[in-house]
Amino acid sequence: MSDTLPTDPEARELLAGEYVLGTLDARQAAAVNAAMLTDSDLAEAVATWSRCLAPLSRLALPEAPPSDLWTRIEATLPANPRIIAAPVASRLSWLWRGWALGASLAAAVLAVIAFLPNAEQPAFMTVLVSDRASPAWIAQTDRLGAISLAAVRPAFGDPQPAAPDGRVMQLWGLHPGQAAPVSLGLLPRTPGRVTIPTPALRPVNDMLIEISLEPAGGSPTGRPTGPILFYGRLIEVPAPK
Amino acid sequence: MVEDDELAGLLARVAIGDRAALQAVYARQSTRLFGTAMAILRDRTAAADALQDAFLKLWQRAGQFDPKRGQAQAWIGQIVRHAALDAARARGREVLSDDPSLGDAAVDPTALDDLSAVEDGRRLRHCLRQLDEMPRQGIVLAFVHGLSHPEVAERLGTPLGTVKSWIRRGLLTLRECLA
Numbered sequence: 001m002s003d004t005l006p007t008d009p010e011a012r013e014l015l016a017g018e019y020v021l022g023t024l025d026a027r028q029a030a031a032v033n034a035a036m037l038t039d040s041d042l043a044e045a046v047a048t049w050s051r052c053l054a055p056l057s058r059l060a061l062p063e064a065p066p067s068d069l070w071t072r073i074e075a076t077l078p079a080n081p082r083i084i085a086a087p088v089a090s091r092l093s094w095l096w097r098g099w100a101l102g103a104s105l106a107a108a109v110l111a112v113i114a115f116l117p118n119a120e121q122p123a124f125m126t127v128l129v130s131d132r133a134s135p136a137w138i139a140q141t142d143r144l145g146a147i148s149l150a151a152v153r154p155a156f157g158d159p160q161p162a163a164p165d166g167r168v169m170q171l172w173g174l175h176p177g178q179a180a181p182v183s184l185g186l187l188p189r190t191p192g193r194v195t196i197p198t199p200a201l202r203p204v205n206d207m208l209i210e211i212s213l214e215p216a217g218g219s220p221t222g223r224p225t226g227p228i229l230f231y232g233r234l235i236e237v238p239a240p241k
Numbered sequence: 242m243v244e245d246d247e248l249a250g251l252l253a254r255v256a257i258g259d260r261a262a263l264q265a266v267y268a269r270q271s272t273r274l275f276g277t278a279m280a281i282l283r284d285r286t287a288a289a290d291a292l293q294d295a296f297l298k299l300w301q302r303a304g305q306f307d308p309k310r311g312q313a314q315a316w317i318g319q320i321v322r323h324a325a326l327d328a329a330r331a332r333g334r335e336v337l338s339d340d341p342s343l344g345d346a347a348v349d350p351t352a353l354d355d356l357s358a359v360e361d362g363r364r365l366r367h368c369l370r371q372l373d374e375m376p377r378q379g380i381v382l383a384f385v386h387g388l389s390h391p392e393v394a395e396r397l398g399t400p401l402g403t404v405k406s407w408i409r410r411g412l413l414t415l416r417e418c419l420a
Contacts, residue, residue: 010413017412021383022281022322023390026330047310052419054315055362056384057322060280062272069275069289070267073296077260168305186304217302 005035005042016045020053037215037225040166124203126232127152128211136230137211140237141203147171147184148195163189163213169229170218173201174208181210186218207234248313249306256304263300266317274321281325281387287332288325295324322387329387368418376411379404 006012018024019032036043125140128149138150149171163169168189172181182201187194201207210231212224219225248269254262271292278288278295298320306316369377375397382388382396394404 013416014409014412017416018408020319021380021408021412022326022387023383023393023408025389029326029330050319051311051315051361052365052415053384054312054318055365056381057273057277057315057318058362059381059385060276062276063279065271065275065292066285066289069271069292070264072289073267073293074260074264076293076297077263077300188304216305217298 005031005039012042013045016042017049019046020049033220036166037220040164043166043216124205124207124234124236126209126234128209128230128232130230137232139209139232139234141234145199145203146195146197147199147203147209148193149187150193163187166216167213167226168216168218169211170214170224171196172208172210172212172224173199173203174210175201175204176206176208181208181224183219183222184209186214187211203234205234205236208232209234245312245314248317249308252299252303252306252313252317255300256306263296263303266299267296270314270317274318277318277321278325280385281322281329287328291325291328292321294328295321298324326387364419365415368415371418372411372414373407375399376407379408380411380415383408 006015015024015028015032019029024032032042032046036046123141123143123145125138127135128137128139130136135152137152139147141147169187171184171187173184174181184199184201185196208231210224211229212219213226213229214224215226248266251262251266251269255266274295275288275292278291279285282288282291295317299317302320306313369380372380378397379393382393388396390405390408391401393399393408394401397404399407
């Protein structure tokens with residue numbers, strides 16, 4: 001997209017308005033789509049125009065769709081939703097309040113194995129860390145392959161594991177030896193605890209788990225497009241004796 | 242609005258992978274939404290494809306809906322409009338401006354009365370009435386029927402440059418009025 005978007009406020013406002021109106025051509029519309037990923041002011045202007053003009057939709061005459069359309073839609077829905085349940089408050093965060101910044105990850109993993117309250121015995125787990133190596137999420141999988149994430153209360157001054165307005169955190173998995181991460185779903189806006197019952201990628205030892213910052217709706221390309229906020233590698237947890 | 246609260250509740254269930262909730266959204270909204278897509282595409286097969294595309298997006302993005310930032314019905318409608326506009330762009334938006342089914346009802350000034358059913362609609366109608374007839378028609382044709390600038394120009398028998406400037410000025414007037 002070589003188009004440079006206008007910087008003049010009025011021109012930007014009009015661009016957002018015409019995007020919502022639908023009068024931009026495919027190339028311009030794609031340029032706005034792409035720009036909204038990083039330009040939250042533009043995304044906000046588009047959202048405002050959408051709200052303002054939405055009542056105009058009432059001028060289209062209602063018409064019943066073909067009777068088999070729902071059946072068709074249902075047949076094409078992905079078997080596993082890529083969106084993850086809204087979080088409940090993190091029950092693990094108390095564990096981490098006193099967590100020293102310098103504690104080693106090995107110790108973190110051991111602490112989790114030892115103290116994880118009422119959790120299933122995980123098959124794999126890891127601690128996802130930020131680029132400052134501070135623990136941010138505990139990731140674990142159960143014997144059936146479900147992946148659970150629990151947010152860790154961040155140490156003071158570390159990034160909050162929450163996406164800014166208009167952006168979303170997307171979870172990815174990468175099998176060892178593979179080049180292309182696979183999306184495991186979008187995380188809820190607020191940190192907490194989430195479970196992906198049937199992830200798109202089977203958890204295996206040494207699998208890389210990472211969370212990137214993406215535009216609303218998730219990466220448009222199927223690959224991480226934003227910065228990697230947190231990452232970690234799954235390690236196998238021995239089965240209970 | 243009770244109806245919209247119910248839709249918002251259904252979207253929250255869709256966000257956690259509840260197919261029955263998506264089907265309930267479809268049952269409540271598909272006639273309205275198919276009308277939205279038909280107004281833009283004027284072809285039942287293409288409109289059905291656009292609606293299918295939009296419901297797949299809803300399935301994947303329902304978690305992005307934030308009731309604090311807008312109404313569920315408008316949010317869903319916008320996903321359908323963009324799916325239909327994308328389809329219209331992909332097929333090159335062949336000009337169908339002499340199509341008799343194209344929007345005479347919608348460019349009739351009295352059609353704006355239909356907007357008064359909802360509070361937001363009343364404000365928008367008030368603001369649209371501050372525009373001159375032709376810019377208003379251009380904006381309605383573009384939004385409701387997905388017409389491009391050249392299509393609006395042909396439809397209204399007006400030079401392209403004039404239409405572009407009408408729409409720009411019309412949008413700025415609307416923004417000021419709605420602010």
